[in-house]
Amino acid sequence: MTRRDRGIIETGYGLDKMIADLRAMGRTEGLSERLAEVTAAFCEGLRESMPVRTGRLKGSGSWTSSMQGDVYEGEVTFGGPVAPYAAYVVGRGVNGEHPWDEVQSAFEPMFEHAINSEFDL
Secondary structure: OOOOOOOOOOOOOOHHHHHHHHHHOOOOOOHHHHHHHHHHHHHHHHHHHOOOOOOHHHHOOEEEEEEEOOEEEEEEEOOHHHOOOHHHHHHHOEOOEOHHHHHHHHHHHHHHHHHHOOOOO
């Protein structure tokens, strides 16, 4: 009997493996929406961490997401025509720290929580 047959999810294989395990157990209804909510909140967290001189960089943030099979893809972007300097400003960081460092580490557990919410833990 495999771990999947017993309803145990292994988290050591990343988000895609966890989603595959949920799908195998028929437990993915609403999962894409919950993960999209976390992606949207992640975008807002990054927005708050952006440096402000004119506000264009902060205002340029957007996100998209999709789930195809066992793969969830979320993309958060800042810059574009409104703030073409985004890569420079965000990439340079301050004292070796980048705006997304703290935000990303805070949101990683939220993605796991969105998946774990499928179970009565």
